[in-house]
Amino acid sequence: MIRLLPGLLILILWIYCLVDVIGAREDGVRHLAKTWWVLIVLFFPLAGSIAWLVAGRPTPERPLTRDQGAAPDFPEYERRGRFAAADPAKDEEFLRKLRERADEQRRRHDEQRRQHDEQRDEGERAPE
Numbered sequence: 001m002i003r004l005l006p007g008l009l010i011l012i013l014w015i016y017c018l019v020d021v022i023g024a025r026e027d028g029v030r031h032l033a034k035t036w037w038v039l040i041v042l043f044f045p046l047a048g049s050i051a052w053l054v055a056g057r058p059t060p061e062r063p064l065t066r067d068q069g070a071a072p073d074f075p076e077y078e079r080r081g082r083f084a085a086a087d088p089a090k091d092e093e094f095l096r097k098l099r100e101r102a103d104e105q106r107r108r109h110d111e112q113r114r115q116h117d118e119q120r121d122e123g124e125r126a127p128e
Helices: 002-023 034-043 045-056 088-125
Strands: none
Touching: 002 034, 002 045, 034 045
């Protein structure tokens, strides 16, 4: 029974690492592509598993700071690379332009709606 213990430990380590590689996010894997890590761990159980744990396993992500785009009330938006306004003046300018564009779209929509209503009213009067 004792002679089987090292083999059993290697098997457990191998299965753990194989599942860990397959479950890891592609962009979080270090040094090699995820496919290569799967092949290394699959074909070299002991050495590949140790290499995965030492060199390939993703490092745990630290929570984002406010400067990096953290949104404390909305955790679904907390991801690296997400844009977060840093300059209040530029943010105000962007919002002003956004309001102007929305007002212009509303004005055009109201004008089209009026024209459509006028055409419909004229079409209803014609058969009389």
